[in-house]
Amino acid sequence: MEKEKIFFDVVGLIALRKSDFYKKVIEEAKKRKIKIDEEQIKQKISNMNNEKFISKAEEKNKRLDLKSGLDSLNLDIESFMIDDNMNPETGRQRK
Amino acid sequence: MSCNYRCVNARYSTCRCSCGGANHGGGSVHIGTSSHRSRENTGNFLRSAGIGISTGLVVPAVSSIFPPVGLVYTTYNSINFGYTLYKHLKKEDTHGLLNDVSKYLSSEVVQKVSEPYATQIAEKLTSAVEVSGLVSDLSSKTGVGASIYSNMFEGTVKNALINGVGNLAQYAIGVAIGG
Numbered sequence: 001m002e003k004e005k006i007f008f009d010v011v012g013l014i015a016l017r018k019s020d021f022y023k024k025v026i027e028e029a030k031k032r033k034i035k036i037d038e039e040q041i042k043q044k045i046s047n048m049n050n051e052k053f054i055s056k057a058e059e060k061n062k063r064l065d066l067k068s069g070l071d072s073l074n075l076d077i078e079s080f081m082i083d084d085n086m087n088p089e090t091g092r093q094r095k
Numbered sequence: 096m097s098c099n100y101r102c103v104n105a106r107y108s109t110c111r112c113s114c115g116g117a118n119h120g121g122g123s124v125h126i127g128t129s130s131h132r133s134r135e136n137t138g139n140f141l142r143s144a145g146i147g148i149s150t151g152l153v154v155p156a157v158s159s160i161f162p163p164v165g166l167v168y169t170t171y172n173s174i175n176f177g178y179t180l181y182k183h184l185k186k187e188d189t190h191g192l193l194n195d196v197s198k199y200l201s202s203e204v205v206q207k208v209s210e211p212y213a214t215q216i217a218e219k220l221t222s223a224v225e226v227s228g229l230v231s232d233l234s235s236k237t238g239v240g241a242s243i244y245s246n247m248f249e250g251t252v253k254n255a256l257i258n259g260v261g262n263l264a265q266y267a268i269g270v271a272i273g274g
Contacts, residue, residue, distance in 0.1 A: 004181055004193065004196060004197055005178055005181055007196065007255070007260055007263070008178075008180040008181045008184070009180075010255075010263055011248065011251045011252050011255055011263070012180050012248070014251045015244060015247040015248040015250075015251045015252075016233075016239070016244070016247075018247040018250070018251060019239045019240075019243050019244050019247045020239070022243060022247065023239065023243070042243065042246055043246075043250070045247070045250075046246050046247050046249065046250025046251070047250045047253070047254060048250070048254070049254060049258070050251055050254050050255055050258070050263050051258070051262070051263065
């Protein structure tokens with residue numbers, strides 16, 4: 001029981017944090033008006049190596065920020081842009 | 096300084112205690128590999144860490160790695176999250192899945208589960224968690240979509256099984272105690 005409890009404590013909390021991180025990615029993409037494949041990102045974050053996920057949080061002063069998270073996922077949200085003429089920084093059409 | 100769990104689970108190459116490196120990082124000093132060696136044997140880890148390291152430390156430990164964030168933390172930090180999960184899963188465990196997880200956790204040598212079997216276990220555990228109502232409760236209290244949490248839980252369990260279930264708990268505690 002003791003070891004099982006540790007296991008579920010850890011996987012449960014990591015799953016919570018992965019959920020938080022997923023929400024953060026989606027919100028950031030919406031803020032920057034970047035079209036993304038939400039299902040693909042969800043799968044990538046869900047299947048992300050747990051130890052790597054924790055390590056990234058440690059490296060960034062115990063905060064899993066968006067950039068390091070995306071780096072560790074090897075994921076560039078700009079690459080999900082559908083409209084090539086859109087400026088990812090402003091969300092506006094390039095002239 | 097006497098040898099203790101900090102030495103056994105050390106992630107640094109220099110040993111400063113009485114064992115002279117014999118137990119350091121899981122048995123010997125190898126720059127760059129000690130962290131992996133320290134995780135090789137779950138049974139030894141839990142025994143060496145036994146005094147003073149209880150499961151009660153794990154939630155604060157993981158919470159310290161991931162600092163408080165909004166409602167998720169305030170809702171679940173104060174309750175026994177792992178125990179709640181385990182209790183529900185045990186109630187729904189008609190396929191002996193928890194026995195399988197226990198088997199991998201209890202093994203002296205960290206065992207890794209094949210991907211198809213890990214997927215099967217993770218899917219069934221996730222279904223049991225959904226049936227328990229824990230996910231919908233979590234969703235209503237935190238605003239995290241139920242399907243999102245289910246998906247993340249499934250992937251996290253699957254990943255933990257594929258990489259050796261004992262490794263994850265050891266790693267989380269090791270990080271928290273600063274080994």
